[in-house]
Amino acid sequence: MPTRLSIFRWASPTAGYQGPHFVGDARIDVGMNSDDNTSIDRVITYNRLRNHRSLLCEVAEHVREIGTPLLFSPVTGAETVDFCFGAPAEPVYPEGVVVALLRGKKEGNGLPAGYLLENAVLPPELDLRNSDPQVFNIVSVGNPSSVEHNPGLGKPCTPQQVGEALSPASTTSATPATWKLWCSRERVSVTTRILLNGSVREATWTLTSIISDRPNSDLIWRIEAVELS
Numbered sequence: 001m002p003t004r005l006s007i008f009r010w011a012s013p014t015a016g017y018q019g020p021h022f023v024g025d026a027r028i029d030v031g032m033n034s035d036d037n038t039s040i041d042r043v044i045t046y047n048r049l050r051n052h053r054s055l056l057c058e059v060a061e062h063v064r065e066i067g068t069p070l071l072f073s074p075v076t077g078a079e080t081v082d083f084c085f086g087a088p089a090e091p092v093y094p095e096g097v098v099v100a101l102l103r104g105k106k107e108g109n110g111l112p113a114g115y116l117l118e119n120a121v122l123p124p125e126l127d128l129r130n131s132d133p134q135v136f137n138i139v140s141v142g143n144p145s146s147v148e149h150n151p152g153l154g155k156p157c158t159p160q161q162v163g164e165a166l167s168p169a170s171t172t173s174a175t176p177a178t179w180k181l182w183c184s185r186e187r188v189s190v191t192t193r194i195l196l197n198g199s200v201r202e203a204t205w206t207l208t209s210i211i212s213d214r215p216n217s218d219l220i221w222r223i224e225a226v227e228l229s
Helices: 094-102
Strands: 004-006 009-012 016-018 021-023 027-032 040-048 056-064 072-074 080-083 116-121 138-141 181-196 199-212 220-228
Touching: 004 027, 021 040, 056 094, 080 094, 094 138, 094 181, 094 199, 094 220
Parallel strands: 116 220
Antiparallel strands: 004 021, 009 016, 027 040, 040 056, 056 072, 056 080, 080 138, 138 181, 181 199, 199 220
């Protein structure tokens, strides 16, 4: 996977080759000219956030100025934080769930699939329940500084949290009746700064853990509340 890109052309015997150089220590994506499919019109660099456990990158986009062969300019407001190599099927860490949702991925492969609990409390400015995936630019994302523990396995998930089909009271669940989902064994907060309606806003996400009592189940994180400031 390329991490450096040079675009150059011969200028003159005295000037030699000239052109821009891009570095993305995780990877670089390019977009080709739709007319001739031979020239590069867009370059996106992915640079790792240092030692980030969720494999997150700073992402920057540059586009070639119309009518120029070598002049690329950064796209204002396109800078964001995203997964270096695409969102995982199910993010392991709570900040990964938040980033996946903000970057347009609505669900993972755990139960419940949706990143938002059924009764999640959301500010009206963040219409995250929209059926169409929404992509938000992320200015910064923090890791949880602490985890709030509840004794034992927490509490059985309620229909209000996970929906009727996955709740313990359901008799028509697609999962065996002996499988129970347990909520809130741990709870964490993740703080992000996002670009919302042209302004940078701070959003605090409260996530709760969910785990099944079936053998070898993985703990997953789901969002129960978001606050904007």
